[in-house]
Amino acid sequence: MKSPLKILIVAGEASGDKHGAALARSLAELYPDIEFELFGSGGEEMREAGVETLVDAREVAIIGIPEIARALGKLYGAYRKLVSAARSRRPHAVVLIDWPDFNMRLARRLRRDRFKIIYYISPQVWAWRRYRVHAIRRDVDRMLVILPFEEDFYRAEGIAVEYVGHPLADAVQVTSPRDEFARRHGLDPSKPIIALMPGSRRKEIHYHLPVMLDAAVRLDTYQFAVPLASTVDRTQVEKALCEARSRAGIDIAMVERDTYNALGHAAFAIVASGTATVEAALAGTPMIIVYKASQLNWRLIRPLIRLDTFGMVNLIAGRRIVPELMQHDVTGEKIAIEAASILSDEARLSRMREDLSRVRERLKAGGSSGPARAARAVMQVIQK
Numbered sequence: 001m002k003s004p005l006k007i008l009i010v011a012g013e014a015s016g017d018k019h020g021a022a023l024a025r026s027l028a029e030l031y032p033d034i035e036f037e038l039f040g041s042g043g044e045e046m047r048e049a050g051v052e053t054l055v056d057a058r059e060v061a062i063i064g065i066p067e068i069a070r071a072l073g074k075l076y077g078a079y080r081k082l083v084s085a086a087r088s089r090r091p092h093a094v095v096l097i098d099w100p101d102f103n104m105r106l107a108r109r110l111r112r113d114r115f116k117i118i119y120y121i122s123p124q125v126w127a128w129r130r131y132r133v134h135a136i137r138r139d140v141d142r143m144l145v146i147l148p149f150e151e152d153f154y155r156a157e158g159i160a161v162e163y164v165g166h167p168l169a170d171a172v173q174v175t176s177p178r179d180e181f182a183r184r185h186g187l188d189p190s191k192p193i194i195a196l197m198p199g200s201r202r203k204e205i206h207y208h209l210p211v212m213l214d215a216a217v218r219l220d221t222y223q224f225a226v227p228l229a230s231t232v233d234r235t236q237v238e239k240a241l242c243e244a245r246s247r248a249g250i251d252i253a254m255v256e257r258d259t260y261n262a263l264g265h266a267a268f269a270i271v272a273s274g275t276a277t278v279e280a281a282l283a284g285t286p287m288i289i290v291y292k293a294s295q296l297n298w299r300l301i302r303p304l305i306r307l308d309t310f311g312m313v314n315l316i317a318g319r320r321i322v323p324e325l326m327q328h329d330v331t332g333e334k335i336a337i338e339a340a341s342i343l344s345d346e347a348r349l350s351r352m353r354e355d356l357s358r359v360r361e362r363l364k365a366g367g368s369s370g371p372a373r374a375a376r377a378v379m380q381v382i383q384k
Contacts, residue, residue, distance in 0.1 A: 002035065004035040004036060004037035005034050005035065005036050005037065005092055005382070006036075006037040006038075006039075006089055006090065006091040006092050007027075007036065007037070007038050007039075007091055007092060007093050007094075007095060007378070007382075008039060008040045008082070008085065008086055008089075008091040008093075008094045008095070008115075009023065009024070009038055009039070009040040009041075009042065009046070009051055009095045009097065010040045010041045010042075010055075010082060010094070010095070010096050010097060010099070010102075010103055010106060011040075011041055011042045011043070011046065011057060011097040011098065011099060012041055012055075012057050012060045012078075012098075012099035012102055012103075013057060013098060013099055013200060013201070013231065014043065014057070014200030014229035014230050014231040014232070014275075015098065015200065015274070015275035016042070016057070016097040016098045016099055016121070017042045017043035017044070017045045017046050017057050017230055017231065018045050018167075018168075018171075018230070019097055019098075019120065019121060019167045019371070020040075020042050020045070020046045020049070020051060020095075020097050021042070021045035021046045021048065021049035021051070022049075022167050022171065022370075022371035023095065023097075023120065023167075023371050023374055023375055023378070024036075024038050024046065024049035024050055024051050025049050025371070026369070026371040026372045026374070026375035027375045027378070027379075028050065029372075030372060030375050030376065030379075031375075031379065036050075037052075037089075038050060038051040038052065039051065039052040039053075039054060039085060039089065039091075040052075040053065040054060040055070040082065040085075041053060041054065041055035041056075041057060041060070041078065041082060042055075042056075042057050043056065043057035043058060043230045043231055044230050045230055054081055054082065054085055055078040055081055055082060057230075057231050058231045058233070059074060059078070060074065060075060060078050060102070075102060078102075079102070079105065079106060079109075082106060083106070083109055083110070086110055086113065086115060087113065091115065092116070092382045093115070093116045093117075093118055093378060093381055093382045094106075094107075094110050094115050094116065094117050094118065095118045095120055095378060096117065096118070096119050096120065097120050097121050098120075098121040098123070100123035100132070103119070104123065104132060104135055104136075104139070107119070107135070107139040107140060108135065108138075108139050111138070111139040111140075116141050116381055116382065117139055117140050117141050118140070118141060118142050118144060118377070118378055118381055119136065119140045119142075119143050119144065120144040120164075120374055120378075121144070121145075121146055121167075122143055122145045122146075122147075122150050122154070123136075126149075126150065126153050127315075133157050133159070136154075136157075136159055137157065137158060137159050140159070140160075141160065141381055142160045142161065142162060142377065142381050143159055143160065143161040143162070144161075144162055144164045144374050144377050144378075145161055145162070145163050145164070146163075146164065146165065146166045146167060146370060147166070147315075147316060148163060148316075148362060150163065151163040162373075162377050164370050164373035164374045164377060165363070165364070165369070165370035165373055166278065166363040166364075166370050167369075167370040167371050167374065168275070168278055168279060168282055168363075168370070169282065169360075169363045169364045169369070169370055170364070170369045170370070171260075171282075172260050172263070172264075172279055172282035172283050173260055173264075174260060174261055174264030174265070174283075175260070175261060176258075176261045178265050181258070181261045181262070181265050182265070184258070185225065185253040185255055185258070185262075186253050187223055187225065187251070187253050188223060188251070191222070191223050191251070192221075192222050192223070192267040192268075193222065193223055193224065193225050193262075193265055193266045193267060194216070194219065194222045194223075194224050194225075194266060194267065194268045194269065194270065194339070195224075195225050195226075195227060195262050195263055195266040195268070195269040195270070195271075195280070195285065196209070196212045196213075196216065196224055196225070196226045196252075196269075196270050197226075197227060197269060197270070197271040197272055197276040197280070198212055198226070198237075198272050199229070199232075199272040199274065199276075200229035200230075200231050200232060200274070200275075200276075201231065201232075202232070202233065202236065203293075203294075204272055205232060205236055205237060205240075207292040207293060207294075207330075208272045208290060208292060208330070209226075209237065209240050210240065210332075211290075211292070211330055211331055211332045211335060212270055212290075212332075212335065213240065213241075213244045213248075213250065213252075213332070214331070214332025214333070214335075214336075215270065215332040215333075215335035215336040215339065216244070216248075216250050216252065217244075217248045217250060217332070218332060218333065218336035218340075219336050219339060219340065222267070222268075223251040223252065223253075224250060224251065224252040224253070225252070225253050225255045225262040225266065226241065226252065226253070226254050226255060227255045227256075227258065227259035227262045227263070228254055228255065228256045228257075234254070234256070237254055238254060241254055259279065260279070260283060263279060263280055263283035263285050264283050264284075264285070266283075266285050267285075267286075267343070268285065268286050268287065268288075268339060268342070268343055269285045269286070269287040269288075270287065270288050270290060270335060270339065271287050271288070271289055271290070272289075272290055272291060273289050273290065273291040273310050273311055273312070273324075274312070275312070277289055277311050277312050277313045277322075278312050278313060278316075278363070280313075280356075281313045281316075281356045281359045281360060281363075282360050282363065284353055284356055284357065284360065285356075286322070286342060286349055286352045286353060286356070287313075287322050288322065288323050288324075288325060288335060288338050288339055288342070289310065289311035289313070289314075289322055289323070289324045289325070290324075290325045290326075290330045290335065291310055291324075291325075291326050291327070291330065292326070292327055292330040293327070298327050309324060310324055310326060311324050313356070313359055316359050316362060316363065317355060317358070317359050321352060321355035321356070321359070322352060322355075322356075323338055323342075325338065
């Protein structure tokens with residue numbers, strides 16, 4: 001009997017959990033004759049895809065320098081657990097998904113132990129902390145990148161790289177009719193919906209959801225859907241929504257495991273900067289991008305960022321096609337004014353939809369699905 005092919009997969013955020021799950025499913029579908037033993041760090045979606053999660057992503061999805069400092073014990077415990085698992089189980093390859101502050105340290109440690117290291121979904125070194133390129137060159141066997149311009153960037157740095165396409169390009173699909181979606185979540189199918197996407201980490205919810213709800217009060221001709229990321233504690237969101245309903249009478253629903261239908265049926269979205277902006281773009285939903293952090297984090301991080309735009313959708317487009325509100329501009333009043341201005345201007349809405357369509361075409365370029373191409377690349381590295 002053949003021994004299983006072992007792969008350590010490490011994700012620490014909601015988006016990484018989603019991408020890790022898609023990779024695991026693609027490996028099983030493309031190589032049905034191989035028995036895989038997949039283990040590492042992830043969340044609910046990776047567990048459902050057959051990955052044994054030694055570390056739960058919900059426990060380590062932390063953002064912000066002070067917050068990371070306070071959670072160092074928890075993060076170090078996760079690090080030690082994964083290093084120990086790698087040494088005892090000897091995976092044929094290690095696949096690190098995004099989460100650079102943790103994964104780049106793990107790559108350095110496991111590289112010393114001569115494991116094959118694959119980095120799937122690049123740290124944004126082209127935007128900030130470019131010095132990390134040296135560590136990537138030293139510790140990573142192959143970068144699997146998901147944005148078209150990243151391949152040229154890494155190739156110019158002498159790093160083995162392969163563009164595999166965006167893993168969400170074929171995943172964002174509307175699967176339920178509007179009436180059915182609305183009925184399932186207690187919404188009115190005849191009333192326009194605005195999707196509120198405050199983020200996938202506890203601190204993102206803390207900073208974004210209250211101002212989004214304040215904006216919702218001011219946009220009182222709409223109803224609202226809040227898709228819940230897999231790493232978010234539902235009680236944190238549920239409490240805020242209950243208070244908003246009772247205090248201001250907002251017509252709002254928390255949507256679980258139905259994000260793409262929520263986006264597909266939304267007239268507009270207010271989205272925290274991150275992967276969710278790409279999901280909204282792929283759904284063709286006009287949006288505003290927002291980002292707010294603690295004042296300390298903002299003062300520490302902002303000077304390190306080399307770009308004048310933050311939203312992933314705008315970076316892919318090569319220009320600002322959707323508005324961005326950052327830090328001090330992230331107030332309920334300013335969000336509501338910007339949203340109302342866009343929603344009342346059909347020409348602007350049409351332009352934005354056309355621009356988002358071009359982003360979608362760029363992300364879908366290259367043929368087969370991103371996770372399938374990533375799975376083939378992983379196997380190529382293993383078999384090399």
